[in-house]
Amino acid sequence: MTSQTYTILNPTGFHVRPIKAFVKLASEFPCKIYVTSKGKRVNGKSSLSMLTLGISQNEEVLLETEGEQEEEAQQALGRLLTEIHE
Amino acid sequence: MTTTIQGIAASPGIAIGPAYVIATERYVPPAEQADRPQEEAERFRQAVAKAAAELEQIRQATLERMGEEKAEIFEAHLLVLEDPDLIETIEEQIAGEGLKAEYALHQTAQSFVETLRGMDNELLRERAADVEDVASRIMDALRGRQGSSLASITQPCVIVADDLTPSDTAQLDLNLVQGFVTRVGSRTSHSAIMARSLGVPAVVGAGPQVMEIAAGEELIVHAGEGRILVGPDAEERARYVREREQYVARQRELARLKDEPTVTLDEHRVELAANIGSIEDMQQVLDNGAEAIGLFRTEFLYMGRASLPSEEEQYQQYKYVLEKMDGKPVVIRTLDIGGDKELPYMELPKEDNPFLGQRALRLCLARPELFRTQLRALLRASKHGQLKIMFPMIAVLSELLEAKRILQEEKERLLDEGEEVSESIEIGMMIEVPAAALGASIFAPQVDFFSIGTNDLLQYTMAADRMNEQVSYLYQPCHPTVLRLVKLVIDAAAAHGRWVGMCGEMAGDERAIPLLLGLGLHEFSMSASAILPARGQLAELSYASCQEWAQDALGLSSEQEVLDLVASRTN
Numbered sequence: 001m002t003s004q005t006y007t008i009l010n011p012t013g014f015h016v017r018p019i020k021a022f023v024k025l026a027s028e029f030p031c032k033i034y035v036t037s038k039g040k041r042v043n044g045k046s047s048l049s050m051l052t053l054g055i056s057q058n059e060e061v062l063l064e065t066e067g068e069q070e071e072e073a074q075q076a077l078g079r080l081l082t083e084i085h086e
Numbered sequence: 087m088t089t090t091i092q093g094i095a096a097s098p099g100i101a102i103g104p105a106y107v108i109a110t111e112r113y114v115p116p117a118e119q120a121d122r123p124q125e126e127a128e129r130f131r132q133a134v135a136k137a138a139a140e141l142e143q144i145r146q147a148t149l150e151r152m153g154e155e156k157a158e159i160f161e162a163h164l165l166v167l168e169d170p171d172l173i174e175t176i177e178e179q180i181a182g183e184g185l186k187a188e189y190a191l192h193q194t195a196q197s198f199v200e201t202l203r204g205m206d207n208e209l210l211r212e213r214a215a216d217v218e219d220v221a222s223r224i225m226d227a228l229r230g231r232q233g234s235s236l237a238s239i240t241q242p243c244v245i246v247a248d249d250l251t252p253s254d255t256a257q258l259d260l261n262l263v264q265g266f267v268t269r270v271g272s273r274t275s276h277s278a279i280m281a282r283s284l285g286v287p288a289v290v291g292a293g294p295q296v297m298e299i300a301a302g303e304e305l306i307v308h309a310g311e312g313r314i315l316v317g318p319d320a321e322e323r324a325r326y327v328r329e330r331e332q333y334v335a336r337q338r339e340l341a342r343l344k345d346e347p348t349v350t351l352d353e354h355r356v357e358l359a360a361n362i363g364s365i366e367d368m369q370q371v372l373d374n375g376a377e378a379i380g381l382f383r384t385e386f387l388y389m390g391r392a393s394l395p396s397e398e399e400q401y402q403q404y405k406y407v408l409e410k411m412d413g414k415p416v417v418i419r420t421l422d423i424g425g426d427k428e429l430p431y432m433e434l435p436k437e438d439n440p441f442l443g444q445r446a447l448r449l450c451l452a453r454p455e456l457f458r459t460q461l462r463a464l465l466r467a468s469k470h471g472q473l474k475i476m477f478p479m480i481a482v483l484s485e486l487l488e489a490k491r492i493l494q495e496e497k498e499r500l501l502d503e504g505e506e507v508s509e510s511i512e513i514g515m516m517i518e519v520p521a522a523a524l525g526a527s528i529f530a531p532q533v534d535f536f537s538i539g540t541n542d543l544l545q546y547t548m549a550a551d552r553m554n555e556q557v558s559y560l561y562q563p564c565h566p567t568v569l570r571l572v573k574l575v576i577d578a579a580a581a582h583g584r585w586v587g588m589c590g591e592m593a594g595d596e597r598a599i600p601l602l603l604g605l606g607l608h609e610f611s612m613s614a615s616a617i618l619p620a621r622g623q624l625a626e627l628s629y630a631s632c633q634e635w636a637q638d639a640l641g642l643s644s645e646q647e648v649l650d651l652v653a654s655r656t657n
Contacts, residue, residue: 009398009399009402011364011365011366011403012209012366013207015207015209015210016162016209016213017158020158020161020162020165023165024165027168042171043170043171045170046169046170046171046172047162047165047166047169048166048169048171048172048198048202048217049169049171051202051210051213052198052201052202052205054205054206054207054210056207058391082398082402083402084365084402084403084405084406
């Protein structure tokens with residue numbers, strides 16, 4: 001189990017496009033992936049659930065990975081969280 | 087009697103034709119149990135597969151017709167079809183609770199739709215429509231029904247609907263559909279976005295009155311103003327037919343210019359660039375065929391927040407703009423704060439006369455840590471495109487040299503750290519202080535380019551705050567004195583083989599453009615929406631004639647005389 005906090009830099013928040021990229025990449029990892037924002041924890045492989053988090057710019061989110069390849073997933077997905085997408 | 091309905095302007099243009107009303111019928115399945123859960127699960131899987139195949143087909147068609155960006159909408163739909171939290175939940179309800187597939191689908195999809203609808207972000211609320219679109223596609227497959235009725239349109243018409251799903255919009259037959267009107271929606275609805283990219287006039291969010299329009303009733307949609315006229319008389323109709331013709335001709339002309347270079351009648355090339363304040367302006371820049379970014383005002387990255395933006399944050403933004411411009415020049419101006427732009431969190435001392443105080447580069451040189459962070463972000467981003475760095479508010483040479491020295495230090499530091507930095511970054515300065523304009527030949531050997539900031543240059547030259555109405559008559563960009571300053575700068579630059587741009591409002595002013603061209607300006611940087619009209623104007627001007635006019639204008643004694651001269655020669 002790995003967990004780390006990231007600050008979202010994308011000016012329009014972490015919504016449709018960034019989530020698409022995130023979920024696509026997350027689905028390639030066998031481990032379980034959870035994203036927590038404002039106290040709500042959801043499946044990082046579900047774009048619909050990720051959308052319901054309504055993550056905005058400068059918000060801190062917690063990324064947890066658990067299982068096979070959890071380290072790689074943490075690294076790759078963590079980078080996506082801090083990138084500018086749109 | 088003509089009835090007028092006011093809605094939201096979603097996509098400009100004028101549509102005229104009879105209403106084609108799409109009845110809305112939403113199927114709500116009863117809460118039923120399935121007899122054989124195993125078979126029910128299989129039936130659901132097949133419906134999902136059928137929906138996926140249909141979506142893939144629409145995605146392909148959209149890709150060919152509207153390009154990658156619009157096709158992404160259907161990629162998103164395909165992603166909804168694969169969403170574990172949606173699909174697995176439904177499958178569990180079918181297998182575990184023995185629910186009928188229709189009911190399980192309705193329940194689960196609806197709970198996502200409601201959550202998304204309840205969010206305070208408009209973009210996210212709009213995504214509820216995606217889920218509904220996908221769910222109704224699966225529902226149609228489960229019930230063995232064909233979806234949309236749009237395929238049965240055989241005559242020119244204006245579509246009237248409660249809402250259009252993205253898949254409806256993607257499949258519109260543009261030979262027949264003149265435009266559409268919907269009851270719900272906003273400017274950021276999928277249907278609105280797609281209408282803009284297809285160039286279909288559309289009004290959305292027009293409210294319940296829309297549903298009272300009868301099938302076949304004559305409609306005029308003045309989409310640019312969000313207005314719908316129901317049952318117009320012959321005179322009104324004729325007037326709008328003419329207006330539509332003019333609009334279409336104008337759009338065709340501007341669209342033709344989008345990917346063209348900017349050339350005068352006598353084949354003289356200049357560059358039309360865009361001014362931007364944030365990365366959100368980029369779409370407009372690309373849509374309007376800008377050849378460069380002539381001014382990226384970075385202060386907006388620092389404003390409207392509680393603390394300074396980090397190096398990484400700035401790097402990401404600069405990188406984004408450089409990549410979007412795909413190798414075209416991007417002039418980024420270093421922080422221009424002070425004057426009328428304040429940053430509360432920096433707790434800068436109050437000045438009696440902020441416009442003559444420690445603003446822009448003066449502040450950056452006094453607070454080098456602030457400056458260095460920005461320069462590092464810029465240098466790191468330089469590898470992603472053609473970056474040009476510009477310093478604002480320089481009055482004397484020592485300021486420029488100090489700024490360049492700090493830049494060089496940060497560059498060497500980054501190279502030592504193993505970072506990649508472009509070797510071809512041009513360095514320039516703004517000309518906005520009269521001292522810099524008059525002393526341009528002092529600076530020219532030390533820079534690659536000048537960019538004339540006319541808003542401040544005018545203000546300092548005339549000693550008049552243009553926000554002060556009592557003295558706003560002194561805002562005279564085409565005054566011979568101002569033109570002489572511009573000429574001084576361009577001549578000094580030319581003597582050293584440097585180029586000159588202009589990034590104030592004057593650069594996009596149609597009255598000033600012939601004069602600036604004639605004075606030998608290389609780059610005109612303006613708001614994105616002014617670019618195509620300016621390109622059209624320049625295409626009809628002769629550089630040789632404009633050189634003569636400019637020469638004549640320099641000898642006049644008032645702005646009015648200059649404007650009269652331009653008006654008489656261009657007509």
